[in-house]
Amino acid sequence: MTKMIEPPKRKNPLSRTRQPMLPPRARSRRAHELTRAAAEGRFALQRCGDCGTFVYPAREACPACLSADLVLTDAPDGATILSLTTAEVPSDNYFRERAPWRLALVKLDCGPTAIAHLHRDAGPEGPVKMSLKLDKAGQAVFFAGPLEARPDMADDPQWREMTADPKFRRVLITDGRNPVCGPLVDALKKSGAAEIFVGIAEDWKPFADRAALEAIPGVTLVTLDLSSDQSVFELAADYGAKVDILINTADFVRPGGLLQPGALNPARGAMDVLVFGSMRLAQAFAPVMASRGADGVTSACAWVNLLSIYGQAANPSYAAYGAAHAAALALSYSLRAELANGGVRLMNVFSGPTDSEWFQALPQPKVAPKAIADAVVDGLKRGLEDLYVGDIARDLHERLLENPKAVERALAGPSS
DSSP states (O other), rough: OOOOOOOOOOOTTSSSSOOEEEEEEOOOOTTTHHEEEEEEEEEEEEEETTTEEOOOOSSSSTTTOSOEEEEEEEEEOOOEEEEEESSSSSSSHHHHHHEEEEEOOOOOOTSOEEEEEEEEEEETEEEEEEEEOOOOSSSSEEEEESSOTTTTTTGGGGHHTTTTOOOOOOOSSSSSSSSSHHHHHHHHHHOOOEEEEESSSSSTTTTTTHHHHHHHHTEEEEOOOTTTTHHEEEEHHHHHGGGEEEEEEOOOOBBBBBTTEEEEEHHHHIIIIIIHHHHHHHHHHHHHHHTTTTSSSOOOEEEEEEEGGGTSSTTTHHHHHHHHHHHHHHHHHHHHHHTTTOOEEEEEEEOEEEBGGGTOOOOOOOOHHHHHHHHHHHHHHHTTTTEEEEEHHHHHHHHHHHOOOHHHHHHHTOOO
């Protein structure tokens, strides 16, 4: 049975921080189809389009009929344990440092047999619930858990290694003025976050939620202006080693088309906050977080970017805004690769227009700040990499996968 983790004691500043190590990360190109499913929180396998056979391991042709028509398809997540073992002295250095490590041979309800990491509340025999998780190397692995979720399920050491649960961790939210900040702080506190730092630019300027944030125990308001090198690096010097999860909520919304007079000024502002601000954050905080990716129960574990779906599907009415989010998304892929060397996950959260004044003129549906906040915490607990929040973001994502040109024409308006 899983033993509930206790609040960690204050770390001895003289003790050595454990160097991050990664599990084996080599995969075939076809196997990365499972990585895509795991990144979005789906349990999916290759399935033959001709005979309907679910296939694992990932292959180039169906083992039943030799058809090459293999498509990643959501699969039943039930399985039965055939046998299990506990590795006390694994040969791989990553697992050796985390031993004992439970593994099981399972028979999936959809047909294939696979080796899976095994939750301590599952077994020793009988049915289990399967999921695809991203391990510390960012690769998809099978994880077998109990059929019913339990309150302390996330405390299992193997499960915690493959998620970014906020419990007992310290979180930095970069922009306290973002409407998402208040609901996000509430959601993080409910999930057990130990301490939350909230960045405030232009501290002299009042905003509605300030008093409410200051009244919450464990919440500290700090000065952070992403457009200033000095502000970012000074905060990193004071708090960089304390941040386990960084959530970049900074945004700069200005409507307007590319040919609108004066469009360059808001474009500069959006780029400075969303693109260059992200670079400042990365250079100041990412190296320290990557070095703490194996620092025990409260290791640094996740970097979260709140992005607009217009960074993937350009809306001409928000030309500079979409371009800035597209650039920020491109930077996030590079940052993800560098953070991965320290076992720190980067999660991009895409949403459509939010229910705020800057998107007032756009038609419904819009995304409530609380929906984004709940999705962020849920994504951290599940260890996801890509998350789409709201009807518009999910719809555009699915349509982009199917036909990006159709999306481009639709967003361009009726005149096209």
